[in-house]
Amino acid sequence: MKTHVSEPLCAQDPGRVLGRTAEIAVGWLRSLDRRPVRESATVGELRSRLGGPLPERSADPLAVVEDLARAAEPGLVAIPSGRYFGFVIGGGLPAAVAADWLTTIWDQCAGPYVCGPAASVAEEVAGAWLGQLLGLPPHVSFAFVPGCQTAHLTCLAAARQHVLRVAGWDVEERGLAGSPPLRVLVGAQRHASVDRALRFLGIGRAGLTVVPADGAARMRAGRLREALAGGDGPAIICAQAGEVNTGAFDDLDAIADVAAEVGAWLHIDGAFGLWAAASPALRHLVSGAGRADSWAFDTHKWLNVPYDSGLAYCAHPDAHRAAISVFADYLVLGGPGEPREPMDWTPAFSRRARGFAVYAALKSLGRQGVADLVDRTCAHARAFAAGLAGLPGCELLTEVVINQVLFRFGDDETTDRVLRRVVESGEAWLSGTTFGGRRAIRLSVCNWQTSEDDIARALGAFRAAVTACLFSWSRRRAVPPGPASPDAFGSGWRPVPARAAVESTRRRLGTWWAPRSSKPVSAALRRWRVRFPSASAELRERALGAAGADARCGGLGRPVRTGLEHPFMIRPPRPAWRPPRRRPGGPAPRCGCSAMSSRRRRARASCAGSPGPPRRPGPGWPRCACPRAA
Numbered sequence: 001m002k003t004h005v006s007e008p009l010c011a012q013d014p015g016r017v018l019g020r021t022a023e024i025a026v027g028w029l030r031s032l033d034r035r036p037v038r039e040s041a042t043v044g045e046l047r048s049r050l051g052g053p054l055p056e057r058s059a060d061p062l063a064v065v066e067d068l069a070r071a072a073e074p075g076l077v078a079i080p081s082g083r084y085f086g087f088v089i090g091g092g093l094p095a096a097v098a099a100d101w102l103t104t105i106w107d108q109c110a111g112p113y114v115c116g117p118a119a120s121v122a123e124e125v126a127g128a129w130l131g132q133l134l135g136l137p138p139h140v141s142f143a144f145v146p147g148c149q150t151a152h153l154t155c156l157a158a159a160r161q162h163v164l165r166v167a168g169w170d171v172e173e174r175g176l177a178g179s180p181p182l183r184v185l186v187g188a189q190r191h192a193s194v195d196r197a198l199r200f201l202g203i204g205r206a207g208l209t210v211v212p213a214d215g216a217a218r219m220r221a222g223r224l225r226e227a228l229a230g231g232d233g234p235a236i237i238c239a240q241a242g243e244v245n246t247g248a249f250d251d252l253d254a255i256a257d258v259a260a261e262v263g264a265w266l267h268i269d270g271a272f273g274l275w276a277a278a279s280p281a282l283r284h285l286v287s288g289a290g291r292a293d294s295w296a297f298d299t300h301k302w303l304n305v306p307y308d309s310g311l312a313y314c315a316h317p318d319a320h321r322a323a324i325s326v327f328a329d330y331l332v333l334g335g336p337g338e339p340r341e342p343m344d345w346t347p348a349f350s351r352r353a354r355g356f357a358v359y360a361a362l363k364s365l366g367r368q369g370v371a372d373l374v375d376r377t378c379a380h381a382r383a384f385a386a387g388l389a390g391l392p393g394c395e396l397l398t399e400v401v402i403n404q405v406l407f408r409f410g411d412d413e414t415t416d417r418v419l420r421r422v423v424e425s426g427e428a429w430l431s432g433t434t435f436g437g438r439r440a441i442r443l444s445v446c447n448w449q450t451s452e453d454d455i456a457r458a459l460g461a462f463r464a465a466v467t468a469c470l471f472s473w474s475r476r477r478a479v480p481p482g483p484a485s486p487d488a489f490g491s492g493w494r495p496v497p498a499r500a501a502v503e504s505t506r507r508r509l510g511t512w513w514a515p516r517s518s519k520p521v522s523a524a525l526r527r528w529r530v531r532f533p534s535a536s537a538e539l540r541e542r543a544l545g546a547a548g549a550d551a552r553c554g555g556l557g558r559p560v561r562t563g564l565e566h567p568f569m570i571r572p573p574r575p576a577w578r579p580p581r582r583r584p585g586g587p588a589p590r591c592g593c594s595a596m597s598s599r600r601r602r603a604r605a606s607c608a609g610s611p612g613p614p615r616r617p618g619p620g621w622p623r624c625a626c627p628r629a630a
């Protein structure tokens, strides 16, 4: 059997493998609109597709790639799709993706300058551009890291070094044992990656002072001041620009004031929120951010650079370098022209040349393009929230600050069920969370590809999920029977999409006009055999209100905007009456007629021999005495 391991890629026909890989990649990208956003295979299926014994022999690289693509395909989540709204995840800008491919092909080791001169300079340039774009001070140092988690680690290592040095302690030399106690103040709604970075640095949970947050998940600056007033010594404050659920921003100016008063190091977790600084319309949200001592954020989120890509910035390059740099005799560092040594700034030793993709993203978008990207995705988030607000039972938990929307439906169980249905539909992917002790759904719009169409499709998936869940929710709950209770509808009512209900009514009535009355719209709908399934009158009124329809329609011949997106109930037409069949040799069929009215005589007369459908029976009405009476 032919082996391939000794044959370098360049000695084979590189176009054979890479060309085919490009075809597979393009095929995947083109399939995004059609494929479900979620994966379609279970973990067991994926294990059996990808698993098996360790191969004993080498294989044709082309076959390996094709097999891998085939086996992995059902386990792929369509993250680059414009309808992926989970966590806080961007897509890949074409220029950034292509540069990332080149990074792999070039395979530079971006540790020491000598292993990747172009990589080092690309990082130098892109790092400076980013600093300008986000309004950071000109003298900052920076490091390209895998993500915000490692950026925290880098920044907080610099913070620890700096505040302890000011207190007369060399932590790099002596470690933490016996050092002056560090005061680390964090917000109650901080991201988990902050705690994790601090843990790596020897600062455990017990060493944290948690500053309470307000209802919108922002650190209370007043409480921070109080917490600091209780002691002295080296202090680090971790503030946040963009809370992961709500997108809320701490009051960075007020926090920077407090930090300045006590000489504390101010670190900002701006994983995605710091990008607000790139938009003139949103820049006010990060007012005061430039006064911080360190900043951590991602480029694989809002800049839409492929994973993994984040940055750490530090206003104290000496502390940054002292905390991170490394030396070994065999390393070749520095040289003519004083090159930037990535190794001095990043905690990794050998590393991927991440700067190329960031460089390409910034070059392809430019300052204006980044601002447009941020503004556009925020506008999509607002549009989504507006659409959601029109769905029955939807509760927006906070205002939309930037690109994050937080909402729920009815109770915890219904919220999770709606989310599950949407994800299972494959139309969109979002994740759940617990906020203020209640289950919620969080949506994040970060992808450069998300369009109005994507928002409409995702809203459609929610509408369908809510229609299904709300109806069964109303049934499950012991709702006292009332005009809006599904139980009051009696049998024969079924939920139908609003559009079908309205269309059906329109067909029956010709036009869809409001009656000349001041009765609630729902009463009018009921008269026309269209009903809301909402469990409560309040829900119904909210649904109508959100749809833009007056809950009361008193206008003269005014068209009622019913909000086609709302679920309605419609009763299917009664089955057509058929004259009873006479069995051969049997008695004459009895009349199906229950044509009773107060004017019995007329009813009797009308049914005598006429094979029409029975008249409407009423409870307790006398039965017809005619031979056709049931």
Ligand SMILES: Cc1ncc(COP(=O)(O)O)c(C=O)c1O
Pocket: 087, 088, 146, 147, 148, 149, 150, 191, 193, 242, 243, 244, 269, 270, 271, 272, 298, 310
């Ligand atoms: C506010 C915040 N901080 C930190 C992180 C961690 O970022 P990464 O996953 O890139 O390490 C996230 C991730 O979503 C985040 O939202």
